[in-house]
Amino acid sequence: MEEASIWLREVITPWDTYLHGASEVLHWAKTEYQEVCIVQTEAFGKKLFLDGIVQSSEADEFIYHEALVQPAALAVGNPQRALVLGGGEGAVLRELLRWPSLTEAVMVDLDAEVVAACRIHLEAWHRGSFDDERTTLLHTDAVQYLHDTVTPFDLIVSDMTDPVEDGPSTFCFTKEYFETVNVALTDEGVVAVQAGPLSPVEIALHAKVLRTLQAVFPYVVSYPCNAAVYGRPLGFAMASRTPIVERLIPTRTQPIMDASGIAGLRYITAHVAHGLVPTPPFVLDAIAAATTIYTDAVPPQTAHAAGWEA
Secondary structure, eight states: OOOOSEEEEEEEETTEEEEEEESEEEEEEEOSSOEEEEEEETTTEEEEEETTEEEEETTTHHHHHHHHHHHHHHHHOSOSEEEEEEOTTSHHHHHHHTOTTOOEEEEEOSOHHHHHHHHHHOHHHHTTGGGSTTEEEEOSOHHHHHHHOOSOEEEEEEEOOOOBTTSTTTTSSSHHHHHHHHHTEEEEEEEEEEEEEOSTTTTHHHHHHHHHHHTTOSEEEEEEEOOGGGSSOEEEEEEESSOSGGGGOHHHHHHHHHHHTOOOOSSOOHHHHHHHOSOOHHHHHHHHHOOOOOOSSSOOOBSSTTOSOO
16 A cells, blocks of 8 residues: 555644545635545545545445434335435435435535535445436525425435534524424434534534434434544434334334345444444433533534534
């Protein structure tokens, strides 16, 4: 394996950084909303960075995207209409479109330039999902789209970048945002949320996102994403007006998977999905200790991607 000739520095905490070695910059641009960089690496294949923060890598994006989408899809059981908020790589679409039951997948990503770059360079992620006849791709504000939507969705996936101050996702973690998500869901619908880092030293952001979800939904579940490219676990969340954990019991979900013929999964099984949802005590303690929530009046004001200042 050749040595890296390019190094990208990602700040994790004020005392920790992650150096990503690369052999080639495949794409770099400063869009209206953020900086996008796609590089080639020897260890992880291609990597996507937004504002200096790694989003996913060719080697293990399947862990991130299957974990974000499939437990919620299994809880719904044969989803028919799905909404993706963010999701620039197109891999969330890919995971949704595995379901033969799905008749419509709407993807709303504000940054058309990022999506265009991913179309060209990250084909292994989206695998043509942007061009599937069930897909509707929109480049507009997610919050405004939610306000305007009329027909509810069975499944909503909020795959936003971390809520960095002045970033494009700042208002996509607030109580008001999740209230509009709630209105856009069917009675038994589920929302899955990328909800910040889960390591003990960074957990404040995740805990506050979970508390914010709890202010809107009666049933909220925290669970981990363990993809190596991030250097530590990320935190995901599911929320619904209907109990979630009970719907992930393998005796219920395995027959759904068998009957649907869903294929090609490399990470999620009926048993893995169920095994993700027991929340460790340190996460429960952090959520319980969070005394405030995010609102439009007081949105996330993180100093950097790690969410050190929640």
